[in-house]
Amino acid sequence: MRLSRSICAFCLVAVLLSSCASGENDEKILEDIRANFGPDSHVSFAAGIDADYGDRVCSYGVSYDGGVSGGTLTITKPEVISGTTLMIADGSVALRYGEREIYTGEILPGGLSPVDAVPVILRAIAGGLVTGTVRERYEGAQCLATVFRIDDRVDARVLFEEETLLPQRAEMYLDGTRVLSLDFYDMKAE
Numbered sequence: 001m002r003l004s005r006s007i008c009a010f011c012l013v014a015v016l017l018s019s020c021a022s023g024e025n026d027e028k029i030l031e032d033i034r035a036n037f038g039p040d041s042h043v044s045f046a047a048g049i050d051a052d053y054g055d056r057v058c059s060y061g062v063s064y065d066g067g068v069s070g071g072t073l074t075i076t077k078p079e080v081i082s083g084t085t086l087m088i089a090d091g092s093v094a095l096r097y098g099e100r101e102i103y104t105g106e107i108l109p110g111g112l113s114p115v116d117a118v119p120v121i122l123r124a125i126a127g128g129l130v131t132g133t134v135r136e137r138y139e140g141a142q143c144l145a146t147v148f149r150i151d152d153r154v155d156a157r158v159l160f161e162e163e164t165l166l167p168q169r170a171e172m173y174l175d176g177t178r179v180l181s182l183d184f185y186d187m188k189a190e
Contacts, residue, residue, distance in 0.1 A: 026133045029144055033165045036189040037068055037126040045187040046076070051114040052179050060114055068126045073118055088119050112154075117180050121170045124148035124156050131155070138168055 037043065049060040061077030070089040075081050112120065128148035136145050136159070143159040150156055150172070158170045166187040172180040 026144060029160070029162065029165065030130065030133070030146065033160055034126060036165060037122065039068060039126075041067055042190045043067060043071070043122065043188070046185040047118070048077075048183045048185075049114050049117070050181045058114070062115070062118065064118060068119075068122045070119075073115060075115075086115055114180060117170075117172055117182065120150060121156055121158065121167075121172075121182065124150060125158060125167065128156070141168065143168060 044063075044065045046061070046063045049062060051058045051060070059077065060075065061082075063074045063076055065072050065074075066088065070087075073086040073088055075084040075086075125148075128150070130146055131149050132147045134145050136143055138145075138159045138161075141161045141163065143161055145157060145159050148156045148158065153175050155173045156170060157173065159168045160166065161168050164187075166189060167184050168187075169184065170182045171178050
């Protein structure tokens with residue numbers, strides 16, 4: 001009986017110690033990720049965006065070139081607005097096509113549209129409040145899934161590939177319901 005208690009106690013201590021080591025390792029990985037997304041970093045990527053409006057889901061394709069605080073977002077899908085560029089600067093997004101401004105609709109309260117989500121997620125990666133991390137596999141790669149608090153009702157969950165430290169997928173949740181997902185392709189952060 002005494003031997004089984006000793007074994008149980010040893011197993012409990014081993015689990016607790018491995019949890020602490022994993023937490024410290026997660027913090028180090030996040031520091032390295034944030035170094036890639038600093039104020040002077042250059043970021044480029046392509047992404048597929050799915051926005052769930054409740055009664056319908058709309059899909060967009062985009063490419064981005066710039067930094068965390070601003071850059072150029074180009075629509076690649078749907079074809080009818082392909083080539084439209086958005087200028088992102090200091091957290092605001094202006095979507096213009098020729099002389100016209102295009103409204104994509106709010107996906108979250110307060111005016112956040114699907115294209116607005118790109119700079120919000122970049123800012124969260126660069127310095128947002130982390131509320132949790134967990135390891136999981138995504139498309140065959142080991143990832144660190146990190147939850148960022150955007151505001152009292154909105155969270156962003158970003159999966160970073162552990163080998164490259166680059167985001168592979170991001171999701172935004174309103175009151176626990178996923179309203180937006182982004183799949184990143186050809187991500188570069190320097």
